[in-house]
Amino acid sequence: MTGPASSSDAPSNLPEGAIPAATLVIMRPSDRGGPDEILMVKRASNMAFAAGAIVFPGGRIDPDDYLVARQHGFVADEADGAARVAALRETLEETGLAVGWPGLAEAEVAEVRHALLNENLLSEILAARGDRLVLESLVPFARWCPNFKEARTFDTRFYAVAAPPHGHELTVEEAEHSHIFWASARDTLAMADRREVSVIFPTRRNLEKLAQEHGFSEFSAHASRYPVELVTPWIEDREGQAHLCIPGHLGYPVTNEPFERVRRG
Numbered sequence: 001m002t003g004p005a006s007s008s009d010a011p012s013n014l015p016e017g018a019i020p021a022a023t024l025v026i027m028r029p030s031d032r033g034g035p036d037e038i039l040m041v042k043r044a045s046n047m048a049f050a051a052g053a054i055v056f057p058g059g060r061i062d063p064d065d066y067l068v069a070r071q072h073g074f075v076a077d078e079a080d081g082a083a084r085v086a087a088l089r090e091t092l093e094e095t096g097l098a099v100g101w102p103g104l105a106e107a108e109v110a111e112v113r114h115a116l117l118n119e120n121l122l123s124e125i126l127a128a129r130g131d132r133l134v135l136e137s138l139v140p141f142a143r144w145c146p147n148f149k150e151a152r153t154f155d156t157r158f159y160a161v162a163a164p165p166h167g168h169e170l171t172v173e174e175a176e177h178s179h180i181f182w183a184s185a186r187d188t189l190a191m192a193d194r195r196e197v198s199v200i201f202p203t204r205r206n207l208e209k210l211a212q213e214h215g216f217s218e219f220s221a222h223a224s225r226y227p228v229e230l231v232t233p234w235i236e237d238r239e240g241q242a243h244l245c246i247p248g249h250l251g252y253p254v255t256n257e258p259f260e261r262v263r264r265g
Contacts, residue, residue: 018154020060020154022061023087023090024058025206026039026097026161027160027219035214036214039057039095039170040188042197052198053197054188064121065085065122066078066081066082068122069135072085072133085122088135095170095171095173096168097164100164106166110168138160139223141159141222141223142157143229143230144156144230145231145232160216160219161216185208185211189207200263201257205254209222212253222251223251242259243257
């Protein structure tokens with residue numbers, strides 16, 4: 001079995017030394033009947049990348065993530081499978097929310113999270129428990145590799161998923177994050193406009209993309225209408241002002257921003 005098709009594994013324009021990574025947009029219905037809320041985390045102020053910015057949960061793809069992907073049948077597109085595994089693993093480590101792991105009881109989440117944070121391999125945990133992840137539940141919708149001199153270069157695959165039921169309080173992994181909250185994409189953008197939170201360029205563009213749809217099912221349909229192609233922003237002069245730009249055919253409502261206003265990392 002293979003996962004849904006995604007972008008190619010080794011695009012010719014991928015910057016040398018880019019770090020493979022994955023991030024997860026977790027969506028849940030709002031109690032107030034408005035647009036779905038999204039789980040956001042705030043990066044700690046001492047982090048080398050995106051310090052103090054709000055981001056979606058996620059992180060680097062580890063070698064063990066590729067092993068787990070192969071064990072789940074992702075052979076034809078191993079990179080996509082490993083990214084899905086990393087997105088789920090990093091979310092559990094960073095927030096305490098177990099996504100795509102139906103065999104993991106809520107009472108067991110804290111113990112497994114602790115084991116992962118203490119560098120126990122996910123492949124070994126799954127084997128000992130006899131569990132399988134539901135990697136097919138993730139909807140791929142973007143892949144970004146900004147090449148900013150001010151920041152590390154990450155080749156990040158973006159996925160969306162419906163939030164699983166849970167009753168326990170979610171908490172951040174304090175070594176990397178300082179805050180966690182649920183808010184709609186529209187509300188998060190409004191907070192950024194009021195300068196209550198800081199967002200980097202890729203996060204803002206993807207929040208704008210998410211804000212076009214009401215909920216997870218609508219956004220999944222939206223994602224299916226556009227290809228997942230590598231996005232590497234470029235600088236372009238527009239009426240004498242430098243703008244940071246992205247392609248116009250990938251479903252983003254905003255495709256450029258004055259360079260002087262952009263937070264890049």
